[in-house]
Amino acid sequence: MSAHVQSHGLVDVGGVDHVAVARTSRVWGWWFVAEHRIRAMRSYVASAVLIGLGSPFLFLIGLGVGLGLLVDANRGSEGVEGVPYLVFLAPALSMAGAMQTASQENTYGVFGGFKWFPMFFAMNGTPIGPAHIVIGFQVAVLVRVLVSLVAFSLVMVLFGIGDPLGALLLIPIGLLMATTVGFAVMSWVATQTEDRGQLSFIERFVVVPLTLFSGTYFPLETLPLFLQWIGWISPLWHAAELGRGVLYGAPLPPAMLLLHVGFLAAVALVTCLLSIRTFRKRLDK
Template sequence: MSAVHEGRSTPDVATAKARRWGSWYVAEHRLRSMRAYAQTILATSIGNPVVYLFALGVGLATLVPTGVGDATYLQFVAPALLATAAVTVATEEFTYPVLMGFKWNPIFFGMNAAPISGTQIANGLALSVLARILVTCVIYFLFMLAFGAVPSPIGWLAILAATLTGTAIGLAIMAYTCTVEEDKGQMAVIMRFIVTPLFLFSGTFFPLTQLPLYLQWIGWISPLWHGTELGRLLTYGYEEPIWLTVIHVVYPLALAVFGLVAAQRIITRRLDK
């Protein structure tokens, strides 16, 4: 191989850079594309926390004047809403935009015709969505502060917990979306039959223990429950055994890694036609 490239540095440099930075180039591309709908991103990033924190943290809270445990209802529900916002963004970005990249706006094939690999496409998508989730969570958190929902000084760490939650669910969804050849409403099914039940049964509005035991398993396997509990621990010092806190971190992390590796393999296989 070296003999072939002797005296021709440009392809070597291009290849070396693409091997090293390819994932970032994909992320850069996706972030530029997001500018096309930046206004929607900004409007939802600001509108969602205002609406949800008012409706649930202020409105619904009047029905729960004693709060939950040591926390007010606003403090109890705010970390759950933060994690849910992260999951919503992840679901938006890892469903139709991924399907589009293969089908209606097949940019992944274009990237792959350049020196970019399937693995780098998966990584780049993950990075760009991670950035969008992080921005959404920071804005959400600022509203939580403004509403007085974060008594703990280390509460800002809930931004990372929520980002991890969104990424974990999102990457698993991306792995699945990459297998979809024809759109037969699978994306709507993900939203209605996976994301919505997770939102409702992950201890979002009430402690998971309030549910009958035969429904509590939904929370145990839901990264949203783990992320929410972690958020509560960080924003108002919700107490739980340390081993459970470890699980709240390790489980979504493992799911994220699994989702990313699966997506890398599926994209690589799908591009090699």
């Protein structure tokens, strides 16, 4: 047995090479975390799929068709940005749904991983480190976000809303925005050690205002100038502008394209690093 250990690493009586397992975990630890989280989602997979598939129909029919009829009737052939209101609204609703899902998963899910069911501490006791946990958790969140984005895109294709290829391109845009929102929420939630009701703050005072003031239901420039800054710093506005560009060809100069993508990528990178730093501090105590 000692010769076997010396040649192959630390091997237990079951024949498991722990050195090899540790080496694999250091490379693929993020995927192990994502797989664990995805498996945990099975407990509410039915409701997640039902909401993910049903929301596009409800939102697009209720707001796009109902409210859209009134808007189009008042604006005539002009529409909004030269297209029917439903076409203008659809990409923003898709992005708003992705933002809400990413925010919800990273609020109570992250807090619970430290406090209520401290799985992050258990993971950190293995070769899996804080960076693996942070990235793997986000990958799992994106899997759930993907369901909503695919549903929205398929509804747009079925109802002939915008360009079919553009509707499919909304999926990678939504995933990028969800990554930005997810890491941003995670970087704050990871600093919270007690639940005093502040977790609901994200939904009430961040997600809802961003949805209202990010050019979701009307062009951002129609807002007073003192409110437009909310849209400028909102991942939702940047993603919605990209979505409108690909869905129906809304004007999108190269400089603005770089600005929108660069903003989302930069915020995602910075908040990812902040999340890793906070996780490391909490897990290594």
